[in-house]
Amino acid sequence: MEELRRRIAVGELGAGERLPSTRQIIREWGVAMATATKVLSRLQEEGLARVVPGVGTVVAGREVVARTPVQDLTTRRIVRAAIAVADGEGLAAVSMRRVATELGASAMSLYRHVAGKDELVHLMADAVYGDDPPPEQVPRGWRERLELAARQQWRIYRRHPWLARAISLMRPEFVPNGMAHTDRLLRALDGLGLDANTMMHAVLSLLGYVRGAAVSLEAEEQARTETGITDDDWMRAREAELERLFASGAYPTLARVVAQPGLDLDLDSVFEFGLRRQLDGLAVLVARARDGRRD
Structure with missing residues (x-):
């Protein structure tokens, strides 16, 4: 931080010039993400920097260090700023104070719109689910419809890796846009002869699979960002x-399988493999229901 403060003080970085991003700070100074984030936040707290939406953190001039007027704050702006922090640095980096800093506002002013972090995360989840509406043309087959919806959820998790840890299947928050995704999955199974209990179990199992596959996304992304090392x-x-x-001989089968040519693993390939197996299992269940069997 001292180096950036010096550059600002001597005029190497003038008012309005963009400061290094957290990722650039990590690469240039070899610090952790938390440290890089703290550097930019401290410069903002000292009035030396400000956030410009769509640009990043820039050097603040005397004329631009005033805080955002309360009347310019909206719930949507707060939620979008929080999503940007979570996307870049993970959900743990999101706090009312941090979001206020990003907006150039006081932390207390945010509480006029959002009750606290729990509600903020709830609104963030609803917003990102709503950013990806269903396609206008929906396949007719139940399997194709489930596959389409599951891949849509995977894309959302891919764009927002923090989301998988922000939601719960068994103690769900009532997130309207997330509930719409669940409703689409249930509609795909409706009319196939499955009872309500089986439909809910099938949908929650599929949702649980997608979420479980996505839990690793945030840690993987954070590791790549902090170290700059690819998988x-x-x-x-x-x-x-x-x-x-x-060579110890303790893992003979694992050693033999890993040594085989053509082994190619990443999170996307694991997700695709598991999704197909999930749908294969549901196909058996649907066939039994159509035959009038409940075993």
Whole structure:
């Protein structure tokens, strides 16, 4: 932070010029994401920087350091600022104070629109679900409709990796746009001979699978951002360690499978494989229901 403060003080960075992003700070100074985030937040608190929507954090001039007027704040602006923080740094980085800093407002002014972080996260989830409406042309087959909806959810998790940890299947918040996704899944199964209990179990199992596959997304993205190391580079750096473990003979089947040519794993391929197996299982259930069997 001292280096950026110095550059601002001597005029190397003038009013309105863009400051390095958190990722640039990580790469240039080799610090963790939390430290990089704290640097920009501290400069904003000191009135040396401000956030410009669509641009990033810039050097503040004397004429632009005043806080955002209360009347300019809206719930939507607050929610969108919080989503931007979560997308870039994870849900743990979201706080009322941090969002207020991003908006150039006081933390107390946010409470006129949002009761606290719990409500804010609720509104964030509703907003990102609503950003991806269903397509106008919906397939007729139940399997194709479930597949389309599941992939849509996966895309949402991909864009917003924090979302998987922000929701619960068994203690769900009443998120209208999220409930609309669930309703579409139920409609795909409606009229196939499944009773209500089976329909709900089938839908929650599918939702649980997609969410479970997505839980790793935030940690993976944060690791890449903080270290600048790709997944392939990470594995290559540990090849010697892995060879030693396999040489011990403790994991013979794992060692044999991993050594096979053509092995290609990433989160997307694992998701696609599991989704097909989930739908294969539901196809058996639907066939039994159509035959009048309930076993």
